Structure formats: C-alpha cells, structure tokens
Amino acid sequence: MEICALGERPPVGEVPEKMHAFTVRQDRFGEPKDAWKREVIPTPAIAPDDVLIYVMATGINYNNVWAALGQPVDVIADRQKRGEPEEFHAGGSDCSGIVWAVGGKVTHVKPGDEVVVHSGWWEPDDPWVLSGRDPMLAESTRIWGYQTNYGSYCQFARAQSHQCQPKPKHLTWEAAACYLLCASTAYRMLMGWPPNVVEPGDVVLVWGAAGGLGSMALQIAKAHGGRPVAVISDEGKRQFCLDHGAVGAINRNDFDHWGSMPDIDSPDYGTWAKGARGFGKAIWDAVGERVSPRIVFEHPGEATLPTSGFACATGGMIVICAGTTGFNVTLDLRYHWMRQKRFQGSHLSNDEQAAAVNQLVAEGKVDPCLSQTFSFDEIGDAHQLMHENRHPYGNMACLVNATETGQGAS
Numbered sequence: 001m002e003i004c005a006l007g008e009r010p011p012v013g014e015v016p017e018k019m020h021a022f023t024v025r026q027d028r029f030g031e032p033k034d035a036w037k038r039e040v041i042p043t044p045a046i047a048p049d050d051v052l053i054y055v056m057a058t059g060i061n062y063n064n065v066w067a068a069l070g071q072p073v074d075v076i077a078d079r080q081k082r083g084e085p086e087e088f089h090a091g092g093s094d095c096s097g098i099v100w101a102v103g104g105k106v107t108h109v110k111p112g113d114e115v116v117v118h119s120g121w122w123e124p125d126d127p128w129v130l131s132g133r134d135p136m137l138a139e140s141t142r143i144w145g146y147q148t149n150y151g152s153y154c155q156f157a158r159a160q161s162h163q164c165q166p167k168p169k170h171l172t173w174e175a176a177a178c179y180l181l182c183a184s185t186a187y188r189m190l191m192g193w194p195p196n197v198v199e200p201g202d203v204v205l206v207w208g209a210a211g212g213l214g215s216m217a218l219q220i221a222k223a224h225g226g227r228p229v230a231v232i233s234d235e236g237k238r239q240f241c242l243d244h245g246a247v248g249a250i251n252r253n254d255f256d257h258w259g260s261m262p263d264i265d266s267p268d269y270g271t272w273a274k275g276a277r278g279f280g281k282a283i284w285d286a287v288g289e290r291v292s293p294r295i296v297f298e299h300p301g302e303a304t305l306p307t308s309g310f311a312c313a314t315g316g317m318i319v320i321c322a323g324t325t326g327f328n329v330t331l332d333l334r335y336h337w338m339r340q341k342r343f344q345g346s347h348l349s350n351d352e353q354a355a356a357v358n359q360l361v362a363e364g365k366v367d368p369c370l371s372q373t374f375s376f377d378e379i380g381d382a383h384q385l386m387h388e389n390r391h392p393y394g395n396m397a398c399l400v401n402a403t404e405t406g407q408g409a410s
C-alpha cells in the first residue's frame with residue numbers, strides 16, 4: 001500500500017510506504033504557524049527495539065515551539081551531525097495510538113495494543129543504560145519527537161517499545177494524547193529527587209500553574225498530600241488552579257520585581273528585596289500560615305529564579321526543567337548556602353516515573369487537563385497560541401487518525 005488517508009486503517013501490521021505528517025524545515029524556521037507544514041513523507045523503518053504507532057491523537061508541547069523557531073537548537077542540523085540524513089523534523093512528543101508494527105526484540109507490547117507514549121528515548125546499547133542506572137542521565141538520551149524524528153505529528157510514529165504505557169481506558173484519544181510529557185516531567189521534578197520529594201503537608205510553589213506542566217504539578221503534589229500554591233498571571237486562571245489542587249493562588253502581576261537580582265550594593269537591590277519579601281508573604285497568605293515552600297517547581301527561569309531561591313524554605317529544593325524567560329539566572333548565594341537549599345535540574349522522566357504518573361491518571365487522581373482539541377491541519381496554529389502564551393489552560397491535543405473527538409474511551 002502506498003499511502004492511506006488519515007483515519008483510514010489498513011490491516012494491523014500492514015504499513016504504507018508513505019504517510020501524512022507535520023514537519024519543520026530549516027528554510028521556514030520562525031513563527032510556528034508558518035514553520036509547521038503538512039507534508040507526505042516516507043514511513044520510517046523500525047529497529048529491533050522499536051514500535052510503529054498508528055497515532056490517533058497528539059499532544060502539543062512547548063519543545064516543538066522551540067523546534068519551529070530553530071532556537072536554542074537547530075534540531076535538524078543536530079541530527080544531521082549524528083548521521084541522520086533527513087532534511088525535515090517530523091516532530092511531536094506526546095501521543096495516544098495503536099501499536100501497528102513491532103521490531104524483532106520487542107516483547108512487552110504487541111500489534112493492536114492501545115498505548116500512550118512517553119518521550120524519554122535512549123540508545124538501547126548505551127553502557128550507562130545497560131548498567132541499570134537512570135537512563136535519563138545517559139549520554140545517548142534524547143527527547144522523542146524533538147531530538148528524534150518521526151514523532152507524534154506523523155500518521156505512523158516511530159518510538160522505542162519501552163516508551164509505551166497502557167492507555168488509560170476511561171480517556172478519549174485526545175485526552176490520552178495530551179498529558180504524558182508534562183505529567184512525567186512534573187512527576188520526576190516532584191518525586192524523583194529524594195530526599196526532596198513531596199511529603200504530606202509540604203508547601204509546593206508552582207510557577208505557571210495553569211500551564212501544561214503546572215496543571216500536572218498541582219495535581220501530583222496534591223495526590224501526595226502536598227499543599228500546592230499556584231502562580232498565575234490572570235485572574236481567569238485562579239479557579240482552574242483551585243479546582244486542580246491549589247490551596248491558594250498568587251497573581252504575579254501584583255508584583256514588579258521580576259528579572260535578574262540587582263547587585264546587592266546597588267540602590268535597586270532594596271526595591272527588589274522588598275518585592276521578593278512581599279511575594280514570600282503572599283505564599284504564607286495563600287497557605288494560611290507562615291510556612292515556606294519545601295519544593296519550588298521552576299521553569300520560567302531568568303525572570304523568576306531569584307525570587308524562587310529567596311522564597312524556598314531552609315533545606316528545601318528549587319527544581320527546574322526550563323528557562324522559558326531566559327537562561328542567565330541570578331541567585332542570592334548567601335541565602336542559598338546559609339539556609340542549605342538545593343538547586344536541582346530535571347529533565348523529562350525515566351520509564352518508572354512515566355509509569356507511576358500514568359497510573360495516577362488511570363486511577364483518576366490526575367486529570368490530563370485537556371484544554372482544547374484541534375484538527376490535524378491546525379498543528380501549527382496550536383503551537384502559535386502556545387508561543388504567544390494565548391493558549392487555553394492545561395494541555396492541548398490535535399487529532400491525527402481519530403476522525404472525531406470523543407472516541408476511544410471505554
């Protein structure tokens with residue numbers, strides 16, 4: 001079979017030579033709405049540990065905003081340096097779908113299985129991985145559908161079999177597609193760095209709490225007995241956060257001390273410190289007692305990190321997975337060492353962490369927070385909304401082979 005239409009199902013196991021996909025090419029790096037375009041590309045071959053997934057729906061993530069912009073990394077050039085010839089990036093790091101074909105070494109899934117796919121990818125023969133240590137720290141680790149090609153914006157996505165988790169049965173294809181990247185990242189941030197893991201009663205400060213990561217962090221913290229405090233930028237998001245586990249919410253527009261921390265000898269320092277202290281007090285007000293966050297869930301980076309460092313409790317952890325507002329961060333080291341705080345980088349998740357959070361979703365303790373479902377042809381528009389911070393609260397999805405919303409739940 002040469003190609004099938006979106007939604008048309010060849011017999012399970014039969015793989016068309018070509019497929020529909022959304023791609024970025026280097027000559028159109030820029031605004032996501034123009035960079036992402038629909039194309040017909042060859043369906044990829046699979047390696048012995050790989051699976052081919054008939055994608056029903058895809059999630060939309062910030063990483064493919066970065067891929068469209070070509071910044072901070074040109075993912076196509078990066079892969080070409082490693083010997084991959086493709087001149088396109090067929091991205092997408094979150095999906096629900098059906099296992100359609102499996103490589104010779106695959107044992108734990110089979111054609112016909114309904115799955116969701118987490119985006120931790122690593123070379124199976126990486127010595128670090130073979131040694132049994134956390135594969136997310138391996139040299140070969142990549143983000144599936146960002147640093148690898150043929151992700152979930154493809155009619156048939158190529159993934160490694162270990163990435164597959166069972167699709168929670170109660171979810172539609174689009175709800176199942178939208179959460180796992182953010183949920184697994186948030187889970188590792190909150191539960192993956194002992195002894196700084198969420199414990200009952202812990203206050204957890206969550207930046208961007210109505211966003212993809214934030215909405216998952218609120219619910220994961222709550223599921224472990226924590227008391228999450230949400231940070232938002234508009235009042236419309238307050239109720240959403242309270243409904244998803246926050247004990248209170250702070251509107252960051254009530255403060256204006258954002259950005260780098262001024263030199264402590266400059267006159268501006270006093271103004272900055274007043275803002276940071278006021279923000280710390282707002283956390284106590286939200287909690288209802290004078291308790292500071294034992295975990296600060298960070299991703300804005302440059303604009304907020306000095307405040308995060310200041311607000312974090314003695315012995316607490318600022319855990320960060322991104323620098324959406326910039327990468328040059330400042331931190332008041334006096335408070336950092338005297339109060340023995342921890343500044344921890346975190347990136348995606350390993351299989352166990354993805355499985356643990358998927359189980360929370362399957363048990364109904366974490367809702368995917370599907371915000372809006374778009375058509376396949378709107379993949380670029382959904383990224384544009386995200387780029388402009390105009391996207392709806394929670395996580396977005398786009399249909400791929402699913403022809404209508406509301407299907408797939410049992």
Ligand SMILES: NC(=O)c1ccc[n+]([C@@H]2O[C@H](COP(=O)([O-])OP(=O)(O)OC[C@H]3O[C@@H](n4cnc5c(N)ncnc54)[C@H](OP(=O)(O)O)[C@@H]3O)[C@@H](O)[C@H]2O)c1
Binds near residue numbers: 062185299346
């Ligand atoms: N390393 C990893 O494994 C990993 C995994 C997932 C995501 N990420 C990264 O994490 C970042 C967030 O992802 P996401 O999916 O949560 O995106 P998102 O849905 O766009 O949410 C980000 C939130 O950040 C807040 N924000 C925007 N500008 C801000 C500012 N100047 N100061 C404070 N908060 C600000 C916004 O909330 P308010 O405007 O309401 O404050 C927004 O809702 C992205 O850079 C993404 O690439 C990394």
